[in-house]
Amino acid sequence: MNVPFILLADDEASFVETMAKRLDKRDLKVITALGGEEAIEFLDRNRNVDVVILDVKMPGMDGIECLREIKKKYPLVEVIMLTGHATVETAIEGMKLGAFDYLMKPCEIENLVEKVNQAARKKQEHMEKIKEAQIREALSSHGLE
Numbered sequence: 737m738n739v740p741f742i743l744l745a746d747d748e749a750s751f752v753e754t755m756a757k758r759l760d761k762r763d764l765k766v767i768t769a770l771g772g773e774e775a776i777e778f779l780d781r782n783r784n785v786d787v788v789i790l791d792v793k794m795p796g797m798d799g800i801e802c803l804r805e806i807k808k809k810y811p812l813v814e815v816i817m818l819t820g821h822a823t824v825e826t827a828i829e830g831m832k833l834g835a836f837d838y839l840m841k842p843c844e845i846e847n848l849v850e851k852v853n854q855a856a857r858k859k860q861e862h863m864e865k866i867k868e869a870q871i872r873e874a875l876s877s878h879g880l881e
């Protein structure tokens with residue numbers, strides 16, 4: 737599998753900077769956004785993002801709103817929600833809306849890396865299934881299967 741491409745969206749600039757550095761050290765390809773709107777704009781321009789790590793609580797477009805938008809526009813992109821104690825219920829709501837998983841802040845980097853890899857694998861498998869189905873359909877429409 738290719739190195740997972742991650743978008744980290746959180747409104748705390750220092751948190752984003754620290755986490756991005758740590759993920760980068762673990763050979764993950766990371767880019768960052770400081771809010772929901774910025775995250776969506778990035779996804780609109782870059783169709784190769786595998787996993788979004790998304791803060792629940794952000795001013796402007798919050799995590800849930802952003803998650804809805806991502807799942808509507810890019811259903812194959814996997815989303816991991818980051819939450820504080822006060823917003824656990826929101827993270828659970830996120831799971832119902834299609835988030836891959838959620839983690840409590842401050843989160844262990846090892847946990848996050850593991851979740852990111854699991855999410856990236858799920859997306860990869862999902863894409864392979866779609867490709868196989870498309871090939872089968874193309875073959876059968878040409879009377880080859």
Ligand SMILES: [Mg+2]
Binds near residue numbers: 793
């Ligand atoms: Mg926040």
